[in-house]
Amino acid sequence: MSVPVGHYQYDQIDRDFLEARIAEFSEQVARRIDGSLSEDEFKPLRLMNGLYLQLHAYMLRIAIPYGTIDSKQMRMFAHIARHYDRDYGHFTTRQNIQFNWIKLEETPDILRDLATVDMHAIQTSGNCIRNVTSDEFAGAAADELVDPRVHAEILRQWSTLHPEFTFLPRKFKIAISGSPHDRVAARFHDIGILARPGDDGRTVFRIFVGGGLGRTPIIGQEIFDSVPEERLLATLEAIVRVYNAHGRRDNIYKARIKILVQALGIDAYREAVEAELAQMDLEHYRLTPEMVDAIQARFAVPELSAPENAAQELANRQRENPEFDLWVRSNTHPHREAGHIIAVVSLKPAGGIPGDATSAQMDRLADLADEYSFGELRITHLQNIVLGHVRQDRLYDLWSSLKEVDLASANIGLIGDIVACPGLDYCALANARSIPIAQKLGARFGDASLQAEIGALRINISGCINACGHHHAGHIGLLGVDKRGEEFFQITLGGRAENGASIGTILGPALPEDDTVDAIARLVDRYLGIRKDGETFLDTLDRLGDAPFKEAAYETV
Amino acid sequence: MKRPVRVGAGEKLVLTANRLLDGTIVWRDRLGRWRPVIGAAEKLDAERVGDVLELAQIRAQEDGVVGVYEVAVRDVDPPEPVTVRERIRAHGPTVHPEFAVETVQ
Ligand code: HEM
Ligand code: SF4
Numbered sequence: 001m002s003v004p005v006g007h008y009q010y011d012q013i014d015r016d017f018l019e020a021r022i023a024e025f026s027e028q029v030a031r032r033i034d035g036s037l038s039e040d041e042f043k044p045l046r047l048m049n050g051l052y053l054q055l056h057a058y059m060l061r062i063a064i065p066y067g068t069i070d071s072k073q074m075r076m077f078a079h080i081a082r083h084y085d086r087d088y089g090h091f092t093t094r095q096n097i098q099f100n101w102i103k104l105e106e107t108p109d110i111l112r113d114l115a116t117v118d119m120h121a122i123q124t125s126g127n128c129i130r131n132v133t134s135d136e137f138a139g140a141a142a143d144e145l146v147d148p149r150v151h152a153e154i155l156r157q158w159s160t161l162h163p164e165f166t167f168l169p170r171k172f173k174i175a176i177s178g179s180p181h182d183r184v185a186a187r188f189h190d191i192g193i194l195a196r197p198g199d200d201g202r203t204v205f206r207i208f209v210g211g212g213l214g215r216t217p218i219i220g221q222e223i224f225d226s227v228p229e230e231r232l233l234a235t236l237e238a239i240v241r242v243y244n245a246h247g248r249r250d251n252i253y254k255a256r257i258k259i260l261v262q263a264l265g266i267d268a269y270r271e272a273v274e275a276e277l278a279q280m281d282l283e284h285y286r287l288t289p290e291m292v293d294a295i296q297a298r299f300a301v302p303e304l305s306a307p308e309n310a311a312q313e314l315a316n317r318q319r320e321n322p323e324f325d326l327w328v329r330s331n332t333h334p335h336r337e338a339g340h341i342i343a344v345v346s347l348k349p350a351g352g353i354p355g356d357a358t359s360a361q362m363d364r365l366a367d368l369a370d371e372y373s374f375g376e377l378r379i380t381h382l383q384n385i386v387l388g389h390v391r392q393d394r395l396y397d398l399w400s401s402l403k404e405v406d407l408a409s410a411n412i413g414l415i416g417d418i419v420a421c422p423g424l425d426y427c428a429l430a431n432a433r434s435i436p437i438a439q440k441l442g443a444r445f446g447d448a449s450l451q452a453e454i455g456a457l458r459i460n461i462s463g464c465i466n467a468c469g470h471h472h473a474g475h476i477g478l479l480g481v482d483k484r485g486e487e488f489f490q491i492t493l494g495g496r497a498e499n500g501a502s503i504g505t506i507l508g509p510a511l512p513e514d515d516t517v518d519a520i521a522r523l524v525d526r527y528l529g530i531r532k533d534g535e536t537f538l539d540t541l542d543r544l545g546d547a548p549f550k551e552a553a554y555e556t557v
Numbered sequence: 558m559k560r561p562v563r564v565g566a567g568e569k570l571v572l573t574a575n576r577l578l579d580g581t582i583v584w585r586d587r588l589g590r591w592r593p594v595i596g597a598a599e600k601l602d603a604e605r606v607g608d609v610l611e612l613a614q615i616r617a618q619e620d621g622v623v624g625v626y627e628v629a630v631r632d633v634d635p636p637e638p639v640t641v642r643e644r645i646r647a648h649g650p651t652v653h654p655e656f657a658v659e660t661v662q
Contacts, residue, residue: 032577033578039624053575053580055582055642055645055650056646056649056650057579057580058580104577105578353652424641424642425645425652426650433641433652435652485640487641
């Protein structure tokens with residue numbers, strides 16, 4: 001088997017481990033079914049294998065390490081959707097995929113099928129170090145300094161089965177980026193890592209701790225500015241150890257590392273980590289250049305070559321076809337290599353369900369990945385799909401094919417690119433439904449030219465305070481709240497996940513669903529009326545504050 | 558998931574759970590059988606629910622269900638849950654009309 005582009009090639013150790021794990025879980029499922037395990041005993045075991053019990057059925061969350069898969073793996077998702085689910089899957093903001101209609105008795109078979117393409121559902125739930133997320137443009141973006149996926153893979157290997165970190169006080173999320181433009185929301189993670197090249201040719205890491213969303217949104221603080229590569233694992237180990245030892249276990253709402261960092265203060269936390277490092281056997285944790293290079297060698301590098309006139313070809317096509325031009329403007333990103341471009345496939349058709357894809361779409365995406373991007377696909381933290389290495393002169397053909405399967409919405413980064421959690425239609429914890437309001441907003445602003453006119457504007461929707469839809473980080477955030485059994489939405493403005501990370505502020509009283517949609521439409525209208533030339537929604541908000549928007553939103557007719 | 562249930566005027570209680578093997582939402586009928594339609598559910602008074610619930614929980618494994626709890630419904634036929642959450646459980650996800658669940662047989 002040839003080495004896949006974009007992700008690590010499993011070795012026998014990885015495969016043996018998966019096989020053993022599936023055998024163990026199959027046993028546990030059998031014991032649950034025959035009654036020798038109670039639900040209370042079984043729940044933590046199934047969660048360790050990504051299996052939830054949701055409103056209507058079991059839900060299986062499959063890990064996509066650093067968001068990268070190959071076409072075979074995508075076809076496996078299509079197979080699972082067709083054979084074990086209701087013909088679709090849901091891509092999440094943590095770059096994973098969820099299937100909503102899973103049967104407990106079939107789960108071992110699903111895991112066996114997944115293992116044939118080196119995939120599993122471990123580290124997608126429970127109080128462990130969760131699947132590590134990364135930049136969806138890794139290894140392709142023109143603005144990238146270091147491809148973070150090699151180190152993301154090292155973190156996967158370090159964290160999977162780490163005996164010390166299997167029962168942390170609470171879930172633990174790590175994101176890593178190698179670009180100065182933060183596309184991973186590094187400061188909203190328990191640990192956020194920004195990689196850059198060091199003077200000696202090896203990688204250096206800036207590390208943030210204690211960020212998070214949920215009911216207590218907190219922006220992560222810098223704990224170390226320049227951790228050398230060889231100290232990366234020791235440093236992370238020490239950070240997690242301090243948390244494991246001192247994080248609260250008495251109160252689930254205060255158990256995340258962010259609460260501990262707040263309680264101690266970042267300086268005291270750093271001192272505790274340094275004290276831990278001082279007594280660790282650093283040699284044991286040393287990440288040597290040889291180790292890094294060996295992992296690197298298990299990633300294939302795409303052989304990029306494009307004709308001289310590729311850029312010209314693309315420009316010509318854009319001139320000829322305004323619809324294509326609009327899509328190129330919103331749905332592509334500059335590639336590091338001349339003649340290439342990064343294409344983002346929107347999973348947000350107007351009026352559709354954000355992040356959902358049918359098995360037919362998954363199969364088609366796998367084919368297109370083979371045809372246009374070395375068989376590699378990435379899932380974005382905004383619930384879209386990236387083809388990372390497309391030749392510019394072939395982009396038009398790709399777009400034409402995407403149109404055939406309803407995957408050519410031109411809305412990336414625009415108001416139609418809505419992020420929404422599953423909400424009350426699926427989730428047992430929800431207060432309100434997130435999807436219907438997303439669909440109404442998506443339909444309201446569906447027109448591609450209108451979206452282009454409105455410009456950069458993110459809407460994020462969560463069905464409850466757990467904030468799986470990142471509403472705190474949305475330029476416009478919507479939070480579902482329960483008012484005497486009815487669904488209401490609280491609007492926040494001004495959140496952002498990127499470099500100047502900030503948490504949105506509440507605009508006013510929560511509104512029912514339809515009123516919320518109308519309020520947002522008025523608010524966007526007001527923005528279009530008062531913006532200065534070249535201003536984005538956030539620029540106008542920064543300049544004028546939220547008063548004009550509040551007035552528009554709560555204006556009664 | 559257990560939540561304290563308040564029963565208002567014109568309301569009754571029904572018992573619900575998920576089927577262990579496939580997660581299907583089920584409702585307890587008068588004969589103690591778990592049925593996939595809310596229309597089959599036995600409507601209980603608040604005074605009686607405690608005993609029936611306890612029994613159903615004890616029998617859950619034998620009956621092949623998990624997470625038994627009570628749901629407040631309007632006393633109509635078929636019973637209509639009071640909260641949005643339980644209405645979605647009874648009728649299916651609102652975003653997929655093709656997966657709508659029958660409420661009567
Ligand atoms: C459907 C079942 C789900 C359940 C039961 C669930 C549960 C939770 C809970 C309890 C939290 C709060 C954790 C805390 O603050 O300590 C949380 C946070 C979060 N979840 Fe989910 N979630 C679900 C689905 C999703 C989905 C579909 C996504 C991605 C679209 C997601 C991504 C996240 C993220 C990004 C956070 C906030 C980041 C943070 O951990 O601070 N979750 N989830
Ligand atoms: S935010 Fe709340 S409603 Fe949405 S998926 Fe997370 S837990 Fe469920």
